[in-house]
Amino acid sequence: xxxxxxxxxxxxxxxxxxxxxxxxxxxxxxxxxxxxxxxxxxxxxxxxxxxxxxxxxxxxxxxxxxxxxxxxxxxxxxxxxxxxxxxxxxxxxxxxxxxxxxxxxxxxxxxxxxxxxxxxxxxxxxxxxxxxxxxxxxxxxxxxxxxxxxxxxxxxxxxxxxxxxxxxxxxxxxxxxxxxxxxxxxxxxxxxxxxxxxxxxxxxxxxxxxxxxxxxxxxxxxxxxxxxxxxxxxxxxxxxxxxxxxxxxxxxxxxxxxxxxxxxxxxxxxxxxxxxxxxxxxxxxxxxxxxxxxxxxxxxxxxxxxxxxxxxxxxxxxxxxxxxxxxxxxxxxxxxxxxxxxxxxxxxxxxxxxxxxxxxxxxxxxxxxxxxxxxxxxxxxxxxxxxxxxxxxxxxxxxxxxxxxxxxxxxxxxxxxxxxxxxxxxxxxxxxxxxxxxxxxxxxxxxxxxxxxxxxxxxxxxxxxxxxxxxxxxxxxxx
Ligand code: AMP
Ligand code: MG
Numbered sequence: 318x319x320x321x322x323x324x325x326x327x328x329x330x331x332x333x334x335x336x337x338x339x340x341x342x343x344x345x346x347x348x349x350x351x352x353x354x355x356x357x358x359x360x361x362x363x364x365x366x367x368x369x370x371x372x373x374x375x376x377x378x379x380x381x382x383x384x385x386x387x388x389x390x391x392x393x394x395x396x397x398x399x400x401x402x403x404x405x406x407x408x409x410x411x412x413x414x415x416x417x418x419x420x421x422x423x424x425x426x427x428x429x430x431x432x433x434x435x436x437x438x439x440x441x442x443x444x445x446x447x448x449x450x451x452x453x454x455x456x457x458x459x460x461x462x463x464x465x466x467x468x469x470x471x472x473x474x475x476x477x478x479x480x481x482x483x484x485x486x487x488x489x490x491x492x493x494x495x496x497x498x499x500x501x502x503x504x505x506x507x508x509x510x511x512x513x514x515x516x517x518x519x520x521x522x523x524x525x526x527x528x529x530x531x532x533x534x535x536x537x538x539x540x541x542x543x544x545x546x547x548x549x550x551x552x553x554x555x556x557x558x559x560x561x562x563x564x565x566x567x568x569x570x571x572x573x574x575x576x577x578x579x580x581x582x583x584x585x586x587x588x589x590x591x592x593x594x595x596x597x598x599x600x601x602x603x604x605x606x607x608x609x610x611x612x613x614x615x616x617x618x619x620x621x622x623x624x625x626x627x628x629x630x631x632x633x634x635x636x637x638x639x640x641x642x643x644x645x646x647x648x649x650x651x652x653x654x655x656x657x658x659x660x661x662x663x664x665x666x667x668x669x670x671x672x673x674x675x676x677x678x679x680x681x682x683x684x685x686x687x688x689x690x691x692x693x694x695x696x697x698x699x700x701x702x703x704x705x706x707x708x709x710x711x712x713x714x715x716x717x718x719x720x721x722x723x724x725x726x727x728x729x730x731x732x733x734x735x736x737x738x739x740x741x742x743x744x745x746x747x748x749x750x751x752x753x754x755x756x757x758x759x760x761x762x763x764x765x766x767x768x769x770x771x772x773x774x775x776x777x778x779x780x781x782x783x784x785x786x787x788x789x790x791x792x793x794x795x796x
Contacts, residue, residue, distance in 0.1 A: 321366045322373075324408025325417070326382035327518075331511055334504060335496075336384040341405070342426025342436065344481070346470030347375030350440075350756055351447055353464050355767075356487065361413040367464075373407065374485050375467045376425030382408030385428040389502055390495035390562025391612060393596055398502070399495065399562050400430025403438060406491070417519070419491050420464070423484040439479035440468060441748040442574055444759055446484055448747065449573035452739045452766040458548040459541070460570040461488035480752060488569055490519045494613045495562035501616040509616055516566050531620040532631055539610050539639045541568025546606040547646035550599070551654065552735060553579035553682035557589035559597050559605045561612050578738045580782045582675040582682040603647070607639050653733040654686050656716055656726040667715060670708055674699040681782045686734035690727065690772070735769035737776045742783035 329336065349371050357364040372378050385401035392399075405425045409417050423446075424438025443466050453460035469481035492512075500508045513531055517524050521537050524530040545568050549556065556563075557575035565571055575589035584600035592598075597605060614632040621628040651668040652660035675685050678698035688696050699705030716726060739762070747758040765779045 321363055321370075322408070322420075323411045324380055324382040324420070325411055326384065326406075326408050327417075328386070328406070328409070328515070329382075329384060331515060332504070332508060334508070335387055335500070335512070337387065337400070337429035338384045339428055341376055341379045341383075343372075343377040344375050344469035344471055344483075347371050347377065347483075348468045348470065349374065349465060350468050350482075350751070351444070351463075351466040351759065353447075353451070353462065356462050356464050360410060360416075360418065360487065362410075371467060374422070374465050375469060375483050376405055376422045380407050382406075385430060386491055386496065387430065387499050387503070388493050388495040388562055389499040390493070390560050391498070391609070392558075392560045392562065393592070393594075396498070396502075398499065399432075400499075401428055402431040402434050403428070403436040407485075410487075417489075419488050421486050421488070421491060423486060424469075424481065425483050435473060437469075437471075437473040437481050438484065439473050439475055439752075440466070440482040441479065441752050443482040443484040444748050444751045445744060446486070446573045448739055448744055448759065448762060448766065449576060450486070450570075451763055452769065453554075453570060453573075455767045456548075456552055456735060456738075456769050458552070458554075458570065459545055459568050461486050461565070463487075486571075488565065488571065489567045490516070490565070492516050492519065492566040493562050494564040494566070494609055495560075496566075497613055497616040498561060506619050510620060513617065513620060520567055531617055532635070535614060535617055535621070535632070536635050536638065538566050538568070538613060539635050540642050542606050542610055543639045543642035544568065544646050545570060546603050547643050547650060549602060550647055551650040551733070552738065553582070553599070555579055555586060555588050555597070555599050556602065557587075557592060557597055559602060559609065561609045564606075564609045564613075577741050577744075579682045580741065581679045582672070582685070583679075584672075584676065603643050606643070607636060610639060611636055650733065653729055655689065655712060656730045657719065658721070658725075658729060659719075664715070667708075667711060670704075671712075674702075674705055674708055678702070678705075683735060683738050684780065684782065686730075687736055687780070690730040690734045690736075731770055731772050736772050737765055737769055737779050739766055740779065740781070740783055743779060 349368060352368055354364055357367055384406050387400045389398050403424055405422045407420045410420050411417050427436030447463040447466055450460050450463050454462055464485040464487055467483045469483060471481045472478040473481040500512045517530060517534050521534055524533050527533055555577055563572045577588040579586050579599055585598045587595045587598045618628040621631045648665050649660045652664045657664055680698045694700055694709060743762055747762045750758040765776055
């Protein structure tokens with residue numbers, strides 16, 4: 318069964334300090350340039366009808382259910398009041414199966430929360446969001462998704478004039494850690510309670526009647542984030558702006574601006590041009606995740622217990638669980654990446670030693686695991702070193718103890734080691750072509766990224782780490 322849009326706006330049941338409903342800012346000549354057929358189908362949408370209604374995807378039509386959300390956030394450690402400065406919720410689409418998703422435009426013009434910004438977006442960064450979110454989804458990592466990109470036909474001023482674009486993105490909600498920080502900072506305890514109850518209805522409805530529902534809710538959010546960040550670490554993904562406003566309660570990833578997949582393995586890798594101190598370096602991501610969740614826990618303290626002392630104990634226990642959940646997910650994932658079905662305590666030393674070898678020999682993160690999966694050991698940069706040979710034989714010995722047929726080991730490794738990821742040089746060239754009006758490289762790259770665990774197809778040039786760089790790859794946000 319397919320439908321056209323079926324919008325509601327339950328978020329508007331919250332007090333009006335949580336949102337703003339302003340005028341729309343239509344553009345002259347909207348043109349649909351990217352559309353996600355698979356996503357449309359999974360939402361039960363009639364893709365042709367949705368595509369014909371370009372005006373809606375461009376922000377040219379005011380819906381009864383549209384609004385922009387208020388939120389706050391710690392950006393690089395500093396607290397700021399924010400909000401959807403260039404985003405407009407079209408509404409919550411309820412699918413024929415009864416699933417509720419937020420459908421939001423990004424780049425649709427200024428809002429109450431724009432703080433001097435133009436509310437617009439350039440085509441390049443919107444194509445990047447489309448590519449990376451689709452890659453994430455295909456890797457099996459929770460993420461918001463992109464439905465479409467529409468060119469506005471209007472220029473936006475960045476370092477130089479760029480073409481304007483509007484992205485339509487879909488998420489199970491846009492509730493952030495920063496939304497709770499906003500409720501706590503701008504409202505009263507009652508506002509935090511109203512928001513928490515709303516979030517529970519959206520994400521954890523089974524908790525709604527539990528006496529300790531806020532504690533359980535915090536535990537759920539913590540577990541979702543721990544697993545998300547473990548997933549990122551296991552594919553070498555560096556988010557770049559893990560601010561609390563970019564941390565969803567749902568556990569989906571979002572805001573793929575200054576992000577990148579690591580090529581050469583080094584724990585201190587940073588990509589974002591604005592992250593001068595390396596706050597969001599690869600190896601720091603698990604700690605930043607915990608820091609962000611501590612900010613959420615702070616807002617919920619009055620809901621957790623009658624005294625602050627007890628509330629803090631509860632929050633600390635849940636934040637300790639984050640570390641446990643993260644470590645289990647990460648080390649189990651690493652064990653799977655080297656073909657071990659059941660992780661034993663000693664295996665952590667084995668995977669640690671592999672990562673040390675990769676760092677010392679400046680190995681490509683993805684292709685190391687790819688080569689191990691394919692049995693192409695001679696192509697590993699550490700294959701001829703004594704410590705490399707020692708690792709390979711220790712690994713083979715451990716695999717032998719497992720006593721499983723090679724096919725089973727290979728199957729597990731293929732499920733956990735992507736054969737192909739969005740390589741920075743391919744993403745950049747696709748974006749540059751898109752800015753010139755050529756979307757063929759983006760479509761070709763998307764087709765590859767949609768089958769990341771496909772070892773049967775020859776992915777050719779998409780596997781190559783790209784030309785060596787004399788300077789760090791940099792990605793930019795807020796554009
Ligand atoms: P982001 O880096 O996209 O997470 O954005 C951080 C904050 O800046 C959010 O409140 C955005 O809505 C706002 N923002 C980013 N770019 C713009 C823009 N061009 N115009 C208005 N607000 C913006
Ligand atoms: Mg953001």
